[in-house]
Amino acid sequence: MKISISVNGRNHRLEANPGTPLADTLRLLGYLEVKKACGTGNCGLCTVLLDDVPVPSCSVITGKASGHRVTTVRGLGKEADDLAACIVAEGVDQCGYCSPGFAVMAVAMKREFRRMGSLPNEEEIKHYLAGNLCRCSGYEGHLRALRRYLEAFK
Amino acid sequence: MHIGRYEFPQSLDEAAASIFNEGAVPLGGGAWTNAVSRPIHYALDLSDLGLRYIEDRGREVAIGAMATLRDIEISLTLDSAFCGIFSKALGHVVGVQLRNLVTAGGSVAGRYGFSDLNTVFLALGATVVFHDGATSSCAEFLEAPRNAPFLIKEIRVPKGSAASYQSLRVAANDFPILNVCVATAATEWRVSVGARPQAARLSLRAAEFLGLSDKPEDRAIQAGLLAAAELKFGDDTRGSAEYRRELCSVLVKRAVVEAGQRI
């Protein structure tokens, strides 16, 4: 099938099996910042924005993404850079493999709440990010980094 | 997963013709289909059919087959009509990103044993509506044999029930070990139990017993025991049949009490 996808503002046209997970297609196209672990939608590592909505790219088949806009963590620009600075400052990462998916999800959360004119409280943060697993840390660092990141929008 | 042909039909009739005449496989979010990863010769992506809606239609709420579990979780229409049980039932289905993808139609069509949504639909007396307007009660649909192809257009949920949803999971976003939904309208009660680990079923004995009483909440323990005795439970890695049976009596009791308080 002929697939056309815009990734981080760049258009790609390719011949691909529509059943290939989007995460694999993105990595083949060179977007290696998209990480994959469980491959079934459980861990959140592969999260990207599909038309601005966060989805697990391992569970989206490539045919479904055709004609749509994909944003990886690199496409988030300054929003992701600011969050990365908070992640570093709070010493969140150990292996760091979960960070790209976490950052995409955190920025999506911030945008969604800002659209509603608010910012998430602690419970809402935990609920929104429950689908992002980290096998190294105990999530406390993630929460500290998020509090620091969201502080700037108060 | 290999997919031979992939198309976006533009009408329900076009989709139905491909499904019934050419054996095409309809796809909602495609997440479960991708997880089981069986090759598909001809897939139909239902995204262009305008089936992503949640509409208040007076006596019922219609949920389009392509509404995502996240749409349902955060719908204010559903929240006010059904005591917030949809957001409670779906808020632990993995994570927000997966719920942004998976659909109501895929959940109902798959008749998954672990489904949280189907347990709620069953207790609320929902109706499954097919592409041609034919209907089936959710209870009939979940028990029907799986041999004939079909295309779900929407699920209609009658309003007016007070309801409660209860479940237990090993980890917050794992499959449920058991889930229960109890709904009541006037003197009628419906008690549904899912993740047994088989698909949700109604406990008719518990419902009948509750309907006979003036103060059903006082009889919640007995209703729980009746449901546990009536329904079948099985073993899997999350729990034994015996554990599920015990759990059933406790969760039904809690749900009856909570639904009763919401009347």
Ligand SMILES: Cc1cc2nc3c(=O)[nH]c(=O)nc-3n(C[C@H](O)[C@H](O)[C@H](O)COP(=O)(O)OP(=O)(O)OC[C@H]3O[C@@H](n4cnc5c(N)ncnc54)[C@H](O)[C@@H]3O)c2cc1C
């Ligand atoms: C990792 C993972 C964990 C999950 N955990 C839970 C959980 O804890 N609780 C829970 O309730 N659910 C859970 N689910 C299931 C999820 O909620 C959906 O029920 C499931 O993914 C199916 O939805 P889909 O849109 O992905 O369906 P698809 O994969 O698109 O389709 C599933 C089946 O339904 C058919 N189909 C789809 N739409 C239609 C239609 N309109 N008409 C006819 N047939 C149709 C397809 O042909 C296919 O056979 C989980 C799913 C995944 C991937």
Ligand code: FES
């Ligand atoms: S790799 Fe996609 S959710 Fe785990």
Ligand code: FES
């Ligand atoms: S830091 Fe290693 S998985 Fe999160």
